[in-house]
Amino acid sequence: xxxxxxxxxxxxxxxxxxxxxxxxxxxxxxxxxxxxxxxxxxxxxxxxxxxxxxxxxxxxxxxxxxxxxxxxxxxxxxxxxxxxxxxxxxxxxxxxxxxxxxxxxxxxxxxxxxxxxxxxxxxxxxxxxxxxxxxxxxxxxxxxxxxxxxxxxxxxxxxxxxxxxxxxxxxxxxxxxxxxxxxxxxxxxxxxxxxxxxxxxxxxxxxxxxxxxxxxxxxxxxxxxxxxxxxxxxxxxxxxxxxxxxxxxxxxxxxxxxxx
Amino acid sequence: xxxxxxxxxxxxxxxxxxxxxxxxxxxxxxxxxxxxxxxxxxxxxxxxxxxxxxxxxxxxxxxxxxxxxxxxxxxxxxxxxxxxxxxxxxxxxxx
Numbered sequence: 068x069x070x071x072x073x074x075x076x077x078x079x080x081x082x083x084x085x086x087x088x089x090x091x092x093x094x095x096x097x098x099x100x101x102x103x104x105x106x107x108x109x110x111x112x113x114x115x116x117x118x119x120x121x122x123x124x125x126x127x128x129x130x131x132x133x134x135x136x137x138x139x140x141x142x143x144x145x146x147x148x149x150x151x152x153x154x155x156x157x158x159x160x161x162x163x164x165x166x167x168x169x170x171x172x173x174x175x176x177x178x179x180x181x182x183x184x185x186x187x188x189x190x191x192x193x194x195x196x197x198x199x200x201x202x203x204x205x206x207x208x209x210x211x212x213x214x215x216x217x218x219x220x221x222x223x224x225x226x227x228x229x230x231x232x233x234x235x236x237x238x239x240x241x242x243x244x245x246x247x248x249x250x251x252x253x254x255x256x257x258x259x260x261x262x263x264x265x266x267x268x269x270x271x272x273x274x275x276x277x278x279x280x281x282x283x284x285x286x287x288x289x290x291x292x293x294x295x296x297x298x299x300x301x302x303x304x305x306x307x308x309x310x311x312x313x314x315x316x317x318x319x320x321x322x323x324x325x326x327x
Numbered sequence: 328x329x330x331x332x333x334x335x336x337x338x339x340x341x342x343x344x345x346x347x348x349x350x351x352x353x354x355x356x357x358x359x360x361x362x363x364x365x366x367x368x369x370x371x372x373x374x375x376x377x378x379x380x381x382x383x384x385x386x387x388x389x390x391x392x393x394x395x396x397x398x399x400x401x402x403x404x405x406x407x408x409x410x411x412x413x414x415x416x417x418x419x420x421x422x
Contacts (some may be wrong), residue, residue, distance in 0.1 A: 109333070111354050111365035118368050215364060222357075 081257040082195075083137050084157065085264055087147070088300055089186075091158035095146055095308070097123030098315050099166060099301055112198060115215065119176070122208040131199045140223030143184065149319035153308050155301050159245040160299040162305045162314050170223055171237035177216035178241055181277040182248045182270060183215045189265035199262065224285025231286065238282070246295025248274070336362040337382040337387060338370055346421060348380050356381075 084106035101120035107113035131144035134141055163180060166172045188211055223230040251259075251267040258264040283287050298304065333355040338347035351370050356362035362381040371379070390398060402408060 109355060111356065112373075115365065115368035118372060211367075218361070218364070222361075295407055 068178045078261065079137060081254040082263065083134055084254045084257055086130055086134035086137060087184065088157040090127050090134055091156045092162050093130060094127040095158045095311060096162035097127060098311055099162065099326055103168055103172065118181060119212055122212065122273065126205045133201065134199055149316045153304055154302040156308060158299050159246065159247045159297050159300060160305055161241065163305060163311060164241060164244060165307055167237065168233060170233040171215055172236035173219045174234060177220045177281065178245055180209060180213040180216045182274050183209050184268045193264065194262035211322040220281055221285040224287040234285065235287055237310055238287055242290040243294060244296050247297045247299060250297055333357050335384040336381045336382050338366040340370055340376040341378040342375055345378060348378065351385060
């Protein structure tokens, strides 16, 4: 165990993997949320969601920028976002779920935000100062994301019969995708030991608490923990990611190096 | 559809400490708390504010446009009420 932790190459590989995981989460969710731009049910919600998407894309630039630096092969954040194929993406499956209706988008956002908030809070204390600094900045943005998505989940859950039904349905559909947030592998263990990242499973209790409290207030019933989908963190994705990438990467693929 | 069901709110933002809140626009929201959140997202995206006030548009009593003459014209001719004879040093900043 101690020898593995001292191997710089293994450490670097694990760090790169972690940065892709966290950066790909914000990239793919940011893209997903941006799909609402111009389509939200109210102008105010439209702008609020676009702000969230922009925050997430901004965080992506920092995470993937650092990933490129750690990799040391001269790849920029843009290179990593636009020129990797699906199997090279490390985001969890939850963030590539289709938007569905507005309620489902907000439920996905809430389930993610609650976890993202706890992750960044822990990363602020990372032994790697570059990671701690990015987390510090992102934490402020994500605290607001959580405030907002939590508030809306409660309002829609405890709203009309129709909004309640839709939120409960969204929760049921998305729940099997939440388990992946707390799964860990050998790469995580390497970084956890070095004090760089928190153990994924250590965030579960806090997340359970936020979620239970919010759902209760929104009169929503927490689904039972059954089978949990996984694979995104090691590059095994659902068919939805391909559609996202074909749209997101089209320009750079069709016109390599294009700028404006 | 939703917008027509939500009441209208007037938004006031204080740009920096020492300045007054200024009316910046209006928006729709179901209650005051969400009006504040929406105002944050709609009107402070470019670092404009340090404080937000929202007030229901229906709570504002406005002067009637037809009253403009009687209300405001009389002060125009009273030049001694206008402090236009002083040079204000730049260092004073906002007055």
